[in-house]
Amino acid sequence: xxxxxxxxxxxxxxxxxxxxxxxxxxxxxxxxxxxxxxxxxxxxxxxxxxxxxxxxxxxxxxxxxxxxxxxxxxxxxxxxxxxxxxxxxxxxxxxxxxxxxxxxxxxxxxxxxxxxxxxxxxxxxxxxxxxxxxxxxxxxxxxxxxxxxxxxxxxxxxxxxxxxxxxxxxxxxxxxxxxxxxxxxxxxxxxxxxxxxxxxxxxxxxxxxxxxxxxxxxxxxxxxxxxxxxxxxxxxxxxxxxxxxxxxxxxxxxxxxxxxxxxxxxxxxxxxxxxxxxxxxxxxxxxxxxxxxxxxxxxxxxxxxxxxxxxxxxxxxxxxxxxxxxxxxxxxxxxxxxxxxxxxxxxxxxxxxxxxxxxxxxxxxxxxxxxxxxxxxxxxxxxxxxxxxxxxxxxxxxxxxxxxxxxxxxxxxxxxxxxxxxxxxxxxxxxxxxxxxxxxxxxxxxxxxxxxxxxxxxxxxxxxxxxxxxxxxxxxxxxxxxxxxxxxxxxxxxxxxxxxxxxxxxxxxxxxxxxxxxxxxxxxxxxxxxxxxxxxxxxxxxxxxxxxxxxxxxxxxxxxxxxxxxxxxxxxxxxxxxxxxxxxxxxxxxxxxxxxxxxxxxxxxxxxxxxxxxxxxxxxxxxxxxxxxxxxxxxxxxxxxxxxxxxxxxxxxxxxxxxxxxxxxxxxxxxxxxxxxxxxxxxxxxxxxxxxxxxxxxxxxxxxxxxxxxxxxxxxxxxxxxxxxxxxxxxxxxxxxxxxxxxxxxxxxxxxxxxxxxxxxxxxxxxxxxxxxxxxxxxxxxxxxxxxxxxxxxxxxxxxxxxxxxxxxxxxxxxxxxxxxxxxxxxxxxxxxxxxxxxxxxxxxxxxxxxxxxxxxxxxxxxxxxxx
Numbered sequence: 001x002x003x004x005x006x007x008x009x010x011x012x013x014x015x016x017x018x019x020x021x022x023x024x025x026x027x028x029x030x031x032x033x034x035x036x037x038x039x040x041x042x043x044x045x046x047x048x049x050x051x052x053x054x055x056x057x058x059x060x061x062x063x064x065x066x067x068x069x070x071x072x073x074x075x076x077x078x079x080x081x082x083x084x085x086x087x088x089x090x091x092x093x094x095x096x097x098x099x100x101x102x103x104x105x106x107x108x109x110x111x112x113x114x115x116x117x118x119x120x121x122x123x124x125x126x127x128x129x130x131x132x133x134x135x136x137x138x139x140x141x142x143x144x145x146x147x148x149x150x151x152x153x154x155x156x157x158x159x160x161x162x163x164x165x166x167x168x169x170x171x172x173x174x175x176x177x178x179x180x181x182x183x184x185x186x187x188x189x190x191x192x193x194x195x196x197x198x199x200x201x202x203x204x205x206x207x208x209x210x211x212x213x214x215x216x217x218x219x220x221x222x223x224x225x226x227x228x229x230x231x232x233x234x235x236x237x238x239x240x241x242x243x244x245x246x247x248x249x250x251x252x253x254x255x256x257x258x259x260x261x262x263x264x265x266x267x268x269x270x271x272x273x274x275x276x277x278x279x280x281x282x283x284x285x286x287x288x289x290x291x292x293x294x295x296x297x298x299x300x301x302x303x304x305x306x307x308x309x310x311x312x313x314x315x316x317x318x319x320x321x322x323x324x325x326x327x328x329x330x331x332x333x334x335x336x337x338x339x340x341x342x343x344x345x346x347x348x349x350x351x352x353x354x355x356x357x358x359x360x361x362x363x364x365x366x367x368x369x370x371x372x373x374x375x376x377x378x379x380x381x382x383x384x385x386x387x388x389x390x391x392x393x394x395x396x397x398x399x400x401x402x403x404x405x406x407x408x409x410x411x412x413x414x415x416x417x418x419x420x421x422x423x424x425x426x427x428x429x430x431x432x433x434x435x436x437x438x439x440x441x442x443x444x445x446x447x448x449x450x451x452x453x454x455x456x457x458x459x460x461x462x463x464x465x466x467x468x469x470x471x472x473x474x475x476x477x478x479x480x481x482x483x484x485x486x487x488x489x490x491x492x493x494x495x496x497x498x499x500x501x502x503x504x505x506x507x508x509x510x511x512x513x514x515x516x517x518x519x520x521x522x523x524x525x526x527x528x529x530x531x532x533x534x535x536x537x538x539x540x541x542x543x544x545x546x547x548x549x550x551x552x553x554x555x556x557x558x559x560x561x562x563x564x565x566x567x568x569x570x571x572x573x574x575x576x577x578x579x580x581x582x583x584x585x586x587x588x589x590x591x592x593x594x595x596x597x598x599x600x601x602x603x604x605x606x607x608x609x610x611x612x613x614x615x616x617x618x619x620x621x622x623x624x625x626x627x628x629x630x631x632x633x634x635x636x637x638x639x640x641x642x643x644x645x646x647x648x649x650x651x652x653x654x655x656x657x658x659x660x661x662x663x664x665x666x667x668x669x670x671x672x673x674x675x676x677x678x679x680x681x682x683x684x685x686x687x688x689x690x691x692x693x694x695x696x697x698x699x700x701x702x703x704x705x706x707x708x709x710x711x712x713x714x715x716x717x718x719x720x721x722x723x724x725x726x727x728x729x730x731x732x733x734x735x736x737x738x739x740x741x742x743x744x745x746x747x748x749x750x751x752x753x754x755x756x757x758x759x760x761x762x763x764x765x766x767x768x769x770x771x772x773x774x775x776x777x778x779x780x781x782x783x784x785x786x787x788x789x790x791x792x793x794x795x796x797x798x799x800x801x802x803x804x805x806x807x808x809x810x811x812x813x814x815x816x817x818x819x820x821x822x823x824x825x826x827x828x829x830x831x832x833x834x835x836x837x838x839x840x841x842x843x844x845x846x847x848x849x850x851x852x853x854x855x856x857x858x859x860x861x862x863x864x865x866x867x868x
Contacts, residue, residue: 005037062367064374074375077336080756081379081426084332086386087752089419091325093391093409095318096418099311101244102410106183107272111308112142113247114266114283141274141282146181146267148174148247149260151228159724160252161227161706162214168400168728169210169251171228173260178253179205179239181269187211189222189237193255203234203255207241210251228252229721230713243407244311268305279305317742320480320819321406324749327473329422331753333429334473335760338466340372340430372430380423387415399737406741464800467760471804471841474750474757476815479837481750483819484743491739497732502650503591505730509695509705511712511723513548526550526691527677530582537695537711542704544696547585548675551577551692555633559668561619562629562641570635571619571668578632578671580679585672586610586648588696596626596646599674608645612670616647619668632673642673690721701725746819754841757804758848765797765849769856777859786857793853794846801845805838812837 009030016026034040067074105111151158151171160169179191191205206221215221224235233252242248247265270279283303388411395408409415490496497505513533530548537546559571579585583599586592594613599605609630616625625644633639648670697704702725709723727733769776776789812834 001041005034005040009034062370066371067374073339077339077375078379078382080332080336081376081423082382082386083752084329084756085379085383085419085422085426086390087749088322088325088329088422089383089387089415090390090394090409091321091749092418093387093412093415094394094406095322096412096414097407097410098244098318100412100414101242101311101407102412103242103245103248103310104184104240108183108308108310110270110272110274111182112268112270112279112305113308114268115304115306116266116287117302117304139282139286140271141279142268142270144177144181144269146175146178147260148172148178148253148265148267151252151254158229158252158722159709160210160214161230161709162224164702165214166702166706166724167210167213167251168724168734169228170249171252171254172250173254173256175260176255176257178255178267179237181267182248183269184239184248187238187240188220189235191237191239193257194236201234202231203236204228205237205239205253205255206235207251208238209241211238226252227709227713229723230709230711246309267308317406317819320815321745323814324477324480324746327477328749328753328756329426330429331470331473331756331760333426334466334470335756335763336426336430338760338763340368369427372427376423376426376430379426380419383423384416384419387419397741399741400734464764467757467764467797467800468804468807470757470760471801471845472807472811474753475805475808475837475841476812477746477750477753478841479812479834480815480819481743481747482837482840483816484739484746488736488739488743491732492736497727500732501726501730503589505726505732507544507697507701508589508726509697509701509708509723510726510729511693511695511708512690512721513693513712514690514721525677526580526679527675530675530691534582534584537693537708540704540707540711542697542699542707544698545584545588546693546695547582547588549582549585549672549692549694550580550675550679552580552632552673553577555637555639558634558637559619559671560631560633560635560637563620563623564628568635573668576668578673580675581672582675585694588694590696591648591650593646594649596644598646603674605645606674606676607640607642608674609642610646610648610672611644612648612650614669615671616644630671632671648672693723694726754844757841758844761797761801761845761848762852764800765793766852769793769852773859776856780857780859786854789857790850790853793856794849797845797849801842805841808841809834809838 009027012030012033013023013026016029017023021029149172151173157168158171160167176193179186184191186205187208188211189205193203206226211221214226215224221235221238226233226235233254236255239248239253241251247267283305287303391409391411394406398406398408513530526548534546534548537543554573554576557573557575559573561569561571563569581599583601583603586598587601593610596610599608599610611619611625611630619625619630620628625647628644629641630644631637631639631641693708695704695708705723705725709721712721712723722729776792779789779792
């Protein structure tokens with residue numbers, strides 16, 4: 001095109017020379033007739049290719065040159081966008097990891113769990129081996145079958161040890177083909193039993209999380225040995241743990257070469273081309289055959305297949321988390337939109353010059369949007385890098401106790417898509433409002449605004465509306481952070497564990513003492529067997545005292561009392577249990593006897609009972625309970641009459657005791673009867689007898705707990721029992737760790753939102769001072785004191801701050817509801833939290849406005865009037 005245009009110029013020049021003009025004059029006239037070459041080039045290019053893309057590319061290049069000249073503004077904007085986009089994307093990635101955990105297994109869509117109807121436990125029959133044989137050989141629709149169940153009938157968290165390292169761990173027994181059926185690959189070792197393994201030894205696969213907690217970095221875990229509830233387990237492999245996959249969210253999988261004794265969880269892998277109709281048809285035939293073999297032909301039986309559940313349900317805390325991330329992004333966008341609006345108004349001369357040179361309104365809007373697109377694009381790149389780093393940080397810091405709520409984020413295409421969507425939103429919010437506002441250039445208004453006469457009230461209202469929205473969004477985040485900080489402070493106080501359980505749980509170790517069923521199948525006498533075990537446990541170095549307790553339910557769910565005057569009253573107890581304890585029970589727990597006497601250490605007080613204050617006040621509200629008669633059963637039952645020997649107290653406040661009783665129908669809490677030789681243990685469904693064991697340590701409770709755990713594991717008739725510190729048994733450290741993590745997360749969101757809101761207030765007040773420099777200068781010239789100027793400036797921003805707080809209080813109801821479910825409900829203290837947050841936010845608003853307000857008092861009136 002350059003050559004063609006030059007050719008036309010040469011032809012016109014030759015023509016004019018032929019008519020008698022000089023070459024110089026001929027070229028000048030030819031160029032004047034042809035017009036601007038640059039405009040001709042642009043017009044020609046618009047006829048070919050993509051004009052809109054070319055226009056945007058030109059605008060982007062111009063935007064790049066403009067931002068290079070304003071480096072400080074560009075860097076600040078990019079950093080702000082990067083932080084807020086990364087925060088919202090990280091929140092989304094944690095929610096996405098909860099809903100869509102990435103299972104690196106071979107074709108996970110063909111994994112199904114099978115539910116057996118009716119459940120053998122409900123019909124009182126042992127688990128039928130015929131069902132296992134029905135699946136063991138495979139079928140036309142499924143290629144493999146595996147089963148898992150509780151390890152030796154043990155539910156809940158076990159304790160895994162290695163050296164001095166102790167961790168809570170969930171344990172599951174699985175068949176040897178369990179992991180081949182799932183189709184996952186080992187991270188270390190193998191996921192099946194090695195050839196030639198000793199059937200008598202227990203071998204297991206552990207999770208990568210437990211491996212990192214018990215083994216040092218670089219240390220080989222296979223082969224290795226760990227203790228699980230005091231029993232030695234050989235580690236044969238390590239596999240990735242999936243929090244959101246039910247059958248892969250454990251820490252230890254015990255490989256059972258002889259099959260799982262009882263397994264309620266059954267897993268099948270379907271063949272590649274099996275249809276749902278074929279699967280149901282084959283499972284129906286198998287269920288009918290198994291039912292006939294076990295003698296249940298008249299019952300409706302079924303094997304119900306269900307796709308392997310992957311992912312967890314969304315809870316209120318997840319809404320709060322993603323809401324916090326989006327709110328922070330919106331606050332940042334509104335803040336930057338305000339800043340861009342102010343900046344665009346300051347570039348009025350530039351916009352006017354462009355309009356004078358022929359730039360249309362669309363050109364001006366495109367240029368401003370291109371500048372914001374460049375800023376947001378750079379911020380997006382930095383944000384993705386920050387998100388990857390934040391995901392890794394969360395992965396190594398997320399505590400165990402929060403696994404059902406927060407999962408370490410995964411890098412996925414959904415995360416990138418959310419970041420891009422947030423960036424597009426940022427471009428529209430940051431660029432659209434300023435671009436539309438300043439695209440119509442009015443030189444008269446421009447001159448008036450530059451004079452500082454205060455005529456830009458329309459722009460001031462736009463600034464204020466954006467600031468109001470920032471404050472309204474920042475208030476719920478700040479309230480949530482303060483709520484969590486207050487709750488965290490409450491549960492981390494030194495007296496918090498004592499207030500929770502009524503005594504100091506720190507030196508106490510809790511576990512279960514278990515016995516297997518005798519050969520005769522008869523009951524076990526606790527009064528005969530308990531002293532022998534307690535004597536052995538108290539002989540362990542570091543043990544100060546030990547006691548046993550067994551729960552028992554009153555006969556007929558009633559308690560009968562005598563008030564001292566011969567009147568007999570029966571009290572309904574519903575599901576309430578009393579405790580049968582050994583003599584040193586209260587001395588072991590260090591619970592004081594506030595009235596009466598404790599059980600004698602040598603026994604001999606079998607016909608007596610000790611009550612706590614709540615139970616005593618409920619049964620004898622207007623009388624001294626000491627010496628009164630009580631029977632754990634109805635008046636006509638054969639239960640013996642007992643005398644109240646003492647009243648045990650606790651360190652809870654009256655308010656805490658009232659709150660504990662508020663949910664109960666009857667205010668009965670603690671009643672304790674001394675263990676006698678006639679007391680027997682009840683057998684559980686796993687053919688075991690068990691009693692609660694409490695041990696008080698003189699020093700080093702973790703070391704004592706490990707020794708007690710080994711003693712219980714070495715008993716010939718003991719099953720592996722959970723033995724751990726009472727604080728861990730109650731979940732106190734886990735709750736504190738989870739609360740610290742969530743508090744840190746929401747506090748980061750709250751601080752970021754509060755800082756951005758304060759920055760927005762600072763910007764609007766600064767612009768207000770600039771717009772009213774002439775008015776303020778005249779006031780100062782007429783003798784107005786500085787405090788009057790400061791008050792006038794602050795008064796302008798107070799309206800926006802109070803309006804934003806009012807709107808934010810309406811939004812805070814959702815924050816209280818979502819976070820309240822996580823901290824166990826919100827009480828009357830929420831009013832104090834709201835008031836504290838409002839005062840804090842308003843104080844920050846005043847503090848942010850104070851700097852430009854004080855600066856306004858330093859305006860030189862002569863300079864302002866001279867500028868006019």
